[in-house]
Amino acid sequence: MPHIDSTKFGEVVIDDKKYGQVLIIGDAIFERDEEKLRKLFDTTHRIGDWEIDQLLKAKPEAVIIGTGQSGVLKVEKEFLERMEKAGIEVITAITPKAIKIYNEMAERGRRVNALIHTTC
DSSP, rough: OEEEEETTTTTEETTTEESSEEEEEEEEEOOOOOHHHHHHSSSSSOOOHHHHHHHHHTTOOOEEEEEEESOOOOOOHHHHHHHHHHEEEEEEEEEHEEEEEEEHHHHTOOEEEEEEEEEO
């Protein structure tokens, strides 16, 4: 599993590599498609349906949502319902706290996916 080293506004460092905003699906790391998010929602503070589909892959026990440095990312009711229906625990927290939770769960061998929003 990847290890999240740190975060600051607009950046997350995973295994010594810098990213903007990411999805972590099993051992894979994907940059969020910010352009597509802005076209659909006029913001990156929401979760796209394709991102939900990705977060469901690799049969995670839990999905961690880093809601940004000050918690602005919106987690919709539909997202929570889809995860609940799939039997997946959802943990939302501001990004600095979310990365600690992610690392702790991954180190304990839990199957965990994550969406890490790094701005607001």
